[in-house]
Amino acid sequence: QKEVEQDPGPLSVPEGAIVSLNCTYSNSAFQYFMWYRQYSRKGPELLMYTYSSGNKEDGRFTAQVDKSSKYISLFIRDSQPSDSATYLCAMSDSNSGYALNFGKGTSLLVT
Amino acid sequence: GEEVAQTPKHLVRGEGQKAKLYCAPIKGHSYVFWYQQVLKNEFKFLISFQNENVFDETGMPKERFSAKCLPNSPCSLEIQATKLEDSAVYFCASSQYSGLGSYGYTFGSGTRLTVV
Numbered sequence: 435q436k437e438v439e440q441d442p443g444p445l446s447v448p449e450g451a452i453v454s455l456n457c458t459y460s461n462s463a464f465q466y467f468m469w470y471r472q473y474s475r476k477g478p479e480l481l482m483y484t485y486s487s488g489n490k491e492d493g494r495f496t497a498q499v500d501k502s503s504k505y506i507s508l509f510i511r512d513s514q515p516s517d518s519a520t521y522l523c524a525m526s527d528s529n530s531g532y533a534l535n536f537g538k539g540t541s542l543l544v545t
Numbered sequence: 546g547e548e549v550a551q552t553p554k555h556l557v558r559g560e561g562q563k564a565k566l567y568c569a570p571i572k573g574h575s576y577v578f579w580y581q582q583v584l585k586n587e588f589k590f591l592i593s594f595q596n597e598n599v600f601d602e603t604g605m606p607k608e609r610f611s612a613k614c615l616p617n618s619p620c621s622l623e624i625q626a627t628k629l630e631d632s633a634v635y636f637c638a639s640s641q642y643s644g645l646g647s648y649g650y651t652f653g654s655g656t657r658l659t660v661v
Contacts, residue, residue, distance in 0.1 A: 442586075468649050472586075477549075477636055477652035520586060532640075533578065533593060533601055534650070539586035 437461050440523055440537025447544055453510040457523035457537045460504065464525040466532070467499050469508045472520045472539065481521075482508060513544045547571060549639050549653035552619075557659045558627045566656045567619040568637030576600065576640040577620050578650060579612060583633040591635075594620065627660045634658070 440457045447453055455469075465486055470478035482497035484490050484506075490497045496509040506525075510517055520541050524534040550569040558564045570577050579591040590604040594614040605612070609627075614620040624631055634657050638650035 470652075477654045480649040480651070483649045522586065522588070533590040533604065534580070534588070536586075536588035
């Protein structure tokens with residue numbers, strides 16, 4: 435079993451919809467949680483960063499971390515066609531030298 | 546600069562040939578990370594540096610892969626005697642702090658290596 439599980443999709447939504455993306459993980463030592471957006475043939479771009487549990491909001495994006503359930507989420511409000519990309523969750527802990535453990539990514543299409 | 550610069554963008558090598566990839570981290574960033582992205586977005590951590598010192602090399606295939614970060618030079622990742630399975634996009638990322646701080650890592654655009 436991979437340490438980080440993420441449904442690859444694809445997920446197709448109409449413009450303006452609320453999008454919910456999530457990941458589960460097995461390593462309780464993870465402390466740093468990130469969401470990256472990756473467009474085709476580009477490098478991952480950091481969207482949200484959360485340390486430990488809790489919620490964080492930035493514009494149309496909200497990240498939630500529930501360490502007790504080992505579950506993280508990213509919500510995108512008022513989705514736009516420009517949000518069409520692959521969304522990768524990533525997490526890390528201090529014991530592993532801060533190397534990122536990625537999910538497989540969810541492909542999102544906003545039409 | 547404010548971006549991680551990776552060169553070349555594309556690299557084609559015959560099986561058995563050497564491949565060398567370069568990464569210039571963001572100025573002021575002390576940590577450099579190399580990742581390999583293969584099929585279906587699978588990212589694999591390879592190695593990280595704190596300045597010119599290896600920070601973590603647990604993901605590095607030791608036999609054919611080597612990496613360096615020397616002062617005043619781009620970091621490099623070298624693959625000796627490439628194999629078909631080395632075909633992937635290799636990403637470099639840099640960070641100001643090992644603990645990620647508020648900014649996580651900044652990734653470059655990657656080098657696409659194709660071994661034929």
